Amino acid sequence: MTLLKIENLTAFYGASQALFDVNFTINEGEVLALMGRNGMGKTTTISTICRMLKHRDGVLEFAGQDLGKLPSHKAAQLGIGLVPEGRRCFPNLTVEENLIATARPGHWTTKTIGAFFPRLTERRSQMANTLSGGEQQMLAIGRALMTNPRLLILDEATEGLAPVVRQEIWAVIHRLKTETGLAILVVDKTLRELRQVADRAVILEKGSTAWMGSMTDLTTDLTDKYLGV
Numbered sequence: 001m002t003l004l005k006i007e008n009l010t011a012f013y014g015a016s017q018a019l020f021d022v023n024f025t026i027n028e029g030e031v032l033a034l035m036g037r038n039g040m041g042k043t044t045t046i047s048t049i050c051r052m053l054k055h056r057d058g059v060l061e062f063a064g065q066d067l068g069k070l071p072s073h074k075a076a077q078l079g080i081g082l083v084p085e086g087r088r089c090f091p092n093l094t095v096e097e098n099l100i101a102t103a104r105p106g107h108w109t110t111k112t113i114g115a116f117f118p119r120l121t122e123r124r125s126q127m128a129n130t131l132s133g134g135e136q137q138m139l140a141i142g143r144a145l146m147t148n149p150r151l152l153i154l155d156e157a158t159e160g161l162a163p164v165v166r167q168e169i170w171a172v173i174h175r176l177k178t179e180t181g182l183a184i185l186v187v188d189k190t191l192r193e194l195r196q197v198a199d200r201a202v203i204l205e206k207g208s209t210a211w212m213g214s215m216t217d218l219t220t221d222l223t224d225k226y227l228g229v
Contacts, residue, residue, distance in 0.1 A: 009058035081149030091129035106148025134165035
């Protein structure tokens with residue numbers, strides 16, 4: 001069943017057009033990799049989905065509802081959870097307070113988050129700004145899960161982390177895929193790890209969908225053309 005549907009999406013920053021023709025879908029329980037070089041429209045697409053940026057034209061539907069008519073908080077209540085680039089935890093709140101701040105009824109509670117991320121349980125009384133980068137990323141994921149979303153969006157969730165911590169985050173994403181049945185939209189530059197978790201990929205080029213298909217169909221020629229330096 002289609003959960004997110006995007007067709008012919010356009011968006012602007014003031015007078016500057018950022019998205020020209022973005023098209024893709026995400027099905028229930030599917031992991032989709034959103035790929036492309038820097039500046040090609042990935043984060044802008046996410047901002048549009050989350051209603052932090054209004055789109056100009058095109059279809060933007062979530063669970064059969066028109067997202068274009070909703071403010072950002074209503075989109076979140078509909079079931080869209082965002083782990084933003086740069087983590088953006090509330091620095092002067094504790095781990096537990098960060099989680100409680102976004103809580104909505106459902107499977108994910110401070111107890112289930114603690115079981116999934118034991119380190120957050122150990123740090124529950126610590127201020128978020130005293131955590132390591134990896135711990136802050138776990139907290140950002142936990143905070144998004146506390147909204148009990150149907151679609152989890154991860155924008156560069158491993159960026160800037162040490163290699164061993166990056167592997168921890170990829171292990172978390174793999175567990176979310178296999179254990180929760182969540183639909184996940186993941187933006188990352190690490191093709192090897194994306195191949196292990198994503199079912200399909202969509203590649204953006206200059207604000208438009210350049211390619212979409214199964215990860216098994218993503219050839220070296222395609223990655224060199226659209227993702228190479």
